[in-house]
Amino acid sequence: MKPLADRIRPIKIEDVVGQQHLLQEGKILNRILGSGKITNMIFYGPPGVGKTTVANIVAKVANKNFYKLNATSASLKDIKDIIQELDNIMNANGIVLYLDEIQNFNKKQQQSLLEFMENGKITLISSTTENPYHYIYKAILSRSTIFEFKPLKKNDVITGMRRAISIVNDEFKNINIHFLQQALEYIAQASGGDLRRAINAVELSIYSTNADENGNIIIDEHIAKECTQTKVVNYDKNGDNHYDILSAFQKSIRGSDVDASLHYLARLVKAGDLISICRRLLVISCEDVGMAYPNAVAIVKSCVDTAMQLGFPEARIPLSQAVILLATAPKSNSVLVAIDKALHEVDIKDVGEIPPYLKDAHYEGAKKMGRGLGYKYPHDYKNNYVNQQYLPTNIRNSEYYISGDNKVEKKIKYYWDSIKNSKDK
Template sequence: MHNEPLAYKMRPRNLDEIVGQKHVIGPDTPLYHMIQKGHVPSMLLYGPPGIGKTSIANAIAGTSSLPFFALNATHAGKKDIEQIVMEARMAGKVLLFLDEIHRFNKLQQDTLLPHVENGSIVLLGATTENPFHDVNPAIRSRCGEIVQLARLTIEDIIELLNNALTNKERGLGSYTIQVTTEQLTRIAEAAGGDARKALTLLESVYYASDEVDGVTVFSDTAIDALAKRIGVYGDKGGSHFYNLLSALQKSVRGSDVNAALYYLAHLLESGDLVAVCRRLLVMAYEDIGLANPAVGAHVTAATDAAIRLGMPEARIPLATAVVEMCLSDKSNSAYKALDAAIRMINEGKTGDIPNHLKDAHYAGASSLGHKGYLYPHDTPVGTFGGWVDQQYLPDELAGTEFYQPVIAGEEKRMAGIYERLKSFKNKN
């Protein structure tokens, strides 16, 4: 037991020892009062690694009088579930913590669900994935609470570190340690809101530091060197990764260069370069669009270069592309117009193609009425090229406007042409 990691030994034993997450299970929350009174509802604990899902489950178990069992869905089998069911029948009610619940297969669910439904098994499920995307609806419907946990704040992490430094029974309190407030803050910042990383880093720094006259003196060099090794929570392909992609796009759309570069950095550290490049290409056309059509070509070139270069050099063209998109004029008019047309078609608002637009490149086309098309290039209009007043939409949709120009950047000029051509049509 002495070889257990500090992060394991410092897990809270009851609700009052939980650090952080006060918004969901603090002393003033309904959930806290329910559990203190002996009522534990089935719930899903959702959030990134290291923010307290397992700790909260253990704290609930320590506060509750129910028999407690823990399983991991990645390797639990039907026999494990059947054993829990037998325990529930004998005890009347048990508390089951199921980590990685999104990996539960149908057979395991079918074995467990009736007992969760009748209350003999109180289920505490933990997942790093969005439960609305990755947890079976049958499980979700039987969990009264979906508890979204947040990354711990710097203050939370420092409180956790101080607890570990002073706790003689489970922490480092029996050792004499010299550590400054600035050093604890550096450890907390390096952990990135992850309690497990913070405690692991604290323990590593303790063993890496020199002892002087019986006092372990934490060194800045050890903290800096070890902090670089704790890594970034990337969750490639998971909910957090897609949240990062969403945050990147919304930051570019909002023209916030610094936020966009931050999310780009996080995504590149997560390791899925192809997914990042695909999202940047979409953004060039979805968010910049006609306001600056050249951006599409620029981003295509940047993403092609990034794929060829690979990391870490790929970050250079991608950073250029992101800054350019942030500071570019923006328009979503083109794809919004197309979506409006698609919506109309799906609603059944269609019509026949006008005869003069139908294919006439074969003998007999004129006998079918496929004639009367006027070739616009034969009628020049200033420097525009050519234009004639003829109907292109089906009769049922004549006059419908899908495109609503955005007066921004290059599209301002296009909008002027659009309105000018409409005025010609209205005159005729």
């Protein structure tokens, strides 16, 4: 018997749950289905949200023969076999090729489709869980329309579960299935917007529970918890979601939202990605806190070293300390802005020669070349400061560092302004 998730797969667009931004009446995919004119499409989104289901429905209205490949197991030979069928009289109108998980095809495999997409003999409908702009060949992207599928909302998942339960009830004889609301709520919440995972939990709950003397299978929250897999965090260290979570992590710390920062830390901890967490925390301590709290980088380095030495699960504790410190610390990006300004000027300007009195003079003959002559040693002057030109003459008026609007940098600025503007210096 097929898995329940396959047995209940909708064949009409009206039975698909969620994705209203694409499927609701008047929305673009709904209009395409109404017209029957199918173009090359890429469906992008997390697993279990209806990509394959909608692709099957779209293909059926195309009035073309339908071929399906899964890129995780298909080879170049499989593509060539389909191409050889194109001249078959049955395929005179062209074919629809549904290519699931297209991100697993290499560039050569993807390129083999281009000629036939161009002349209209192949209409490609592909799906991917990864960002298509990162994984799909640009020539295919330029010939396709990308539709982003969103994670399902809890109520959408519950609607899909109720439909599955109704279908199973129709299959059974003399047995009635009753899911308590708390059980539905728990499975829907734990599924993380993945209807397939929720349906699998429903199926396991039903087939692992005996009917009572009245022929009733009653699924409560306890049974639902037993039959629901531990939530799998959508995370691939080399994938799009990796960078999305890290981006949200840094932006939450930068925005001083300590709870959001800890939430994204929890996702990274669940994924076991200790290296990425540590690297990002060290960057944040300099990039986003910087001179507003200069000691932050030293403290974070200690937390990171401790986490690396401990490993998970204990590493979560010093990591949490570092996150809370950075999220609640005053913020300044003056360090980042300063070095980027300096780098930009090096890239675009003729910066000129280093002033000769700043050049190395620790070798015989240096004075004859004018090296080091006229250099004023700051420690010989009051407050260990003396006014002299340090930048090359071509850029002597450049200014990179602008102090941030925080207590520490204001104090530093006040100190140096008072010394540099003093008449007695």
